[in-house]
Amino acid sequence: MGGRQYDAVVVGAGVIGLTVGVCLAEQGLRVQVYARDLPASTTSAVASAMVEPSFSPGAVGEWERAGITTFTELAGIDGTGGTVRRGRLAARNTSEPLPGLDMCPPEERPEGFTMAARATLPIVDMGVYLDHLGRRLTDAGGRLEQRVVTTLDEVAGEAPLLANCTGLGARELVGDPTVRPVRGQQVVVTNPGVDEFFLSSPYEPEWTAYWPYPGRVILGGSQGMDDENTEPDPELAEAILSRCRAVEPRLRDAQVIGHQVGLRPSRPSVRLEVERIGDSRCVHDYGHGGAGVTLSWGTAREAAALLLAGSRTAV
Numbered sequence: 001m002g003g004r005q006y007d008a009v010v011v012g013a014g015v016i017g018l019t020v021g022v023c024l025a026e027q028g029l030r031v032q033v034y035a036r037d038l039p040a041s042t043t044s045a046v047a048s049a050m051v052e053p054s055f056s057p058g059a060v061g062e063w064e065r066a067g068i069t070t071f072t073e074l075a076g077i078d079g080t081g082g083t084v085r086r087g088r089l090a091a092r093n094t095s096e097p098l099p100g101l102d103m104c105p106p107e108e109r110p111e112g113f114t115m116a117a118r119a120t121l122p123i124v125d126m127g128v129y130l131d132h133l134g135r136r137l138t139d140a141g142g143r144l145e146q147r148v149v150t151t152l153d154e155v156a157g158e159a160p161l162l163a164n165c166t167g168l169g170a171r172e173l174v175g176d177p178t179v180r181p182v183r184g185q186q187v188v189v190t191n192p193g194v195d196e197f198f199l200s201s202p203y204e205p206e207w208t209a210y211w212p213y214p215g216r217v218i219l220g221g222s223q224g225m226d227d228e229n230t231e232p233d234p235e236l237a238e239a240i241l242s243r244c245r246a247v248e249p250r251l252r253d254a255q256v257i258g259h260q261v262g263l264r265p266s267r268p269s270v271r272l273e274v275e276r277i278g279d280s281r282c283v284h285d286y287g288h289g290g291a292g293v294t295l296s297w298g299t300a301r302e303a304a305a306l307l308l309a310g311s312r313t314a315v
Ligand SMILES: Cc1cc2nc3c(=O)[nH]c(=O)nc-3n(C[C@H](O)[C@H](O)[C@H](O)COP(=O)(O)OP(=O)(O)OC[C@H]3O[C@@H](n4cnc5c(N)ncnc54)[C@H](O)[C@@H]3O)c2cc1C
Pocket: 011, 012, 013, 014, 015, 016, 017, 034, 035, 036, 037, 038, 039, 042, 043, 044, 045, 046, 047, 048, 049, 050, 051, 052, 147, 148, 149, 150, 165, 166, 167, 168, 169, 170, 173, 183, 184, 185, 186, 261, 262, 263, 264, 265, 286, 287, 288, 289, 290, 291, 292, 293, 294, 295
């Protein structure tokens, strides 16, 4: 890969940057990851995180299916933070069946919902999972260093291959005005014995969701376009609690043990494309919005393939 210090530099150490780093390092490349925030302080660490069902057409549908398959495989391996759980997907404004899923009988539909279907999907404990990715990166010879990168040119001299996985940071790093924050707030409660998830149609005003983990349940959801306030809003927390308790009465006995807020890196579509920066070939992989965990493996494998295919001829 030439005489530079590394074969690849990845900027960003959320779920996207770490997954791209793992894909490249596990193919034998010398990978350096630079990140302003270390994994535990990223948006990725705040994700619930459910690997969402695949209903999208085209490339996004393929990335979604790659996520479901890979996270289902990881769920069988200790220390990954992955598990597979049964639960319900529901909506208040449609009775249209969800393709490929078993519809719930009316008695399993919470009050106010017009549709509910059963699904079995992976759920990821992000703290454990980001540690797992970090270990895989270093086990494959990759390195992670805390560093703010102000322009991609600044790191182009270090490696022939670059990956820009800066999420919301791409607004400043590459001046992309289409990347916008969507604030998400969640309430964390003790787990009174809940072992199934519940997810209503995201982004409706009364969006209701909960995801069980060992010892805790994460309750959502919320979305605040262009809201960058990372302090929890107590009124919103009460509304989330009350909506979730209406669906799962056992949550009335749960104690609140935390609040978390994250800014989803939304964009009209994920940016996954190659650009030449100085003498390096750079792949941009950012703008995953509320589905970065779900899309991480599909987009990271494609990002790595784009870099490596080009590197044989262009770099
Ligand atoms: C409340 C909430 C719930 C969610 N639930 C789900 C879910 O259930 N399922 C799902 O799939 N997704 C979910 N998401 C979405 C998911 O969290 C994001 O899509 C994903 O974390 C984005 O990952 P990322 O690596 O692109 O960004 P981030 O995790 O934000 O990481 C970006 C990295 O880039 C670094 N960086 C930025 N700029 C620079 C710079 N100039 N120099 C150096 N480093 C830089 C940052 O420091 C960080 O390390 C949720 C999000 C929120 C907020």
